[in-house]
Amino acid sequence: MTTFLELLANGISVGAVYALIALGFVVIFKATEVVNFTHASLLLAGGFLVAKLHPALGFWLALAAGVAGAALVGALIEFLIIRRARVGSHGVLAIVTIGVDILLTTELTRQIGTDVLALGDPWRDQVLHLGPITIAETRVVALGVAAALITAFLLAFKFTGWGVAMRATAEDAETAALMGVRLGRVSLSAWAVAGALAAIAALFLCVFPTPGLDRSTTAAAMKAFPAAILGGLDSTTGALAGGLIVGVTEALMSGYQSQLAFLGRGIGDAAPFLVMIAILLFRPAGIFGTKELARV
């Protein structure tokens, strides 16, 4: 029972981090209808900046720089590539983002080489004892931060002018333009926000118990894709649910791996994709989605 609770707590925490990534993914999709495959490299870029800058700047400033940097990279991708290609079909744009992702990831992994980079976070490997369960401090912080960011984001989406412009654009871009909404700005802000969220997620994917940032970090980031897709690509609620489902499934499957040995080793890593496929079989648009990926 204790194991189960611990696994569950860890799963929820990691799931909240996946939700952060998935949220950025969904925001870009809503604002521009582009399926953004550069997300993993945005995340890597954010994490890389924190790792490289923290010895000089200290952790918090480095984190701020990483967040700003990833937001900037996102904005640049939008401004230099996506915007220029605006008239092209969204399917083609998705493939363009795959190309950009490969470029960025290749360059970043070349920089990282075989190193495992520490991010210099203040929580290190401390653990908390909450009743019967023992959990890493980083996991608790991750959950708290992700929950706070997601709440702030959803409130902004619901109540600010930016959020109204986003939703109006997502629903009907031409009519939003008739209201004086500058679609370029909406799209730019979506990419920047997604980059910033990805950088925060990078931090929590690389801290204890993970040894640090290395070339395999993108693989962890990739799990946010099934999270976004199974929740519904155009649904913020879906991103949250998807993130949690993926996080918890992965944690439980890895935790009970010995009992699940008949499924083969490494089932935890494959679990998110299996869950995604299972859900898409029954709900092609995802749990909360309204648009099928195939129609994009």
Next chain:
Amino acid sequence: MAGEAGLEITDLAVHYGPVRALRGVRVTVPRGAVVAVLGANGAGKSTLLRAVSGTLRFHRGGVTSGTVSFGGSRLNGSPAAAVARGVVQVPEGRRVFARMTVAENLRAGALGVRDRGKVAEARDRVHALFPILAERPHQRAGLLSGGEQQMLSIGRALMANPSMLLLDEPTLGLAPMMAARIAATIREINEQGTSVLLVEQNAAMALGLASHAYVLEVGEVALSGPAAELAASDEVRRRYLGVGTPETDRPVGIDAEDAPPELTPRPVRTLPRWTA
């Protein structure tokens, strides 16, 4: 033309790719006036409004010659700039944001306005014109009736404090009662100082509201003049007002679709319509 420059469209040509939708179109809307544009399906009425509001690119179209200017200076084809200059379009088919509430739709209409005081004023004006919108701020727009959605669509455009309102078939698909109400509201909006460019198939209603009118046929201005003169002209009566049928005297509610086939204009070259 009363001294002040309103909307001036000169020698406008618009293409959608290789397809020509407008040629040599000249339309003037003096400040404070209501001007109507009539025409059959596919005549280019919506295209004309898109050229003014700067939304042709959403349909893969563009202005290939001619100019659109407002208040004496050119509109550069950006929708946001047009809104900032006070030129606001109500799109054909209402196009309310169905997943958003009534209040959010109105808020969306004011997204181009910075001054909060002005937004509050505009909301009061819209609520006074359309009390139903004040009564149901939290209802999802998609659940409103067609007539209510049209009111919301007009109200949303008014949130931007337009000095020139472009209306694309505001009575499309509405029952005569509701169409008459919309017509009365358009007159009221105009009396409050907003110029109106009204695109309609409902010729009787449009000619009743407008001071001047233009008839578009296959992308060109076929007729124009004072609305009363057009309403009296044989050609317009025959083609758009259904002379000789009991429809003639009905002030509103005559849809082109309702008119007997022989009263529709000469066969129009039909072009594929790629976007609804």
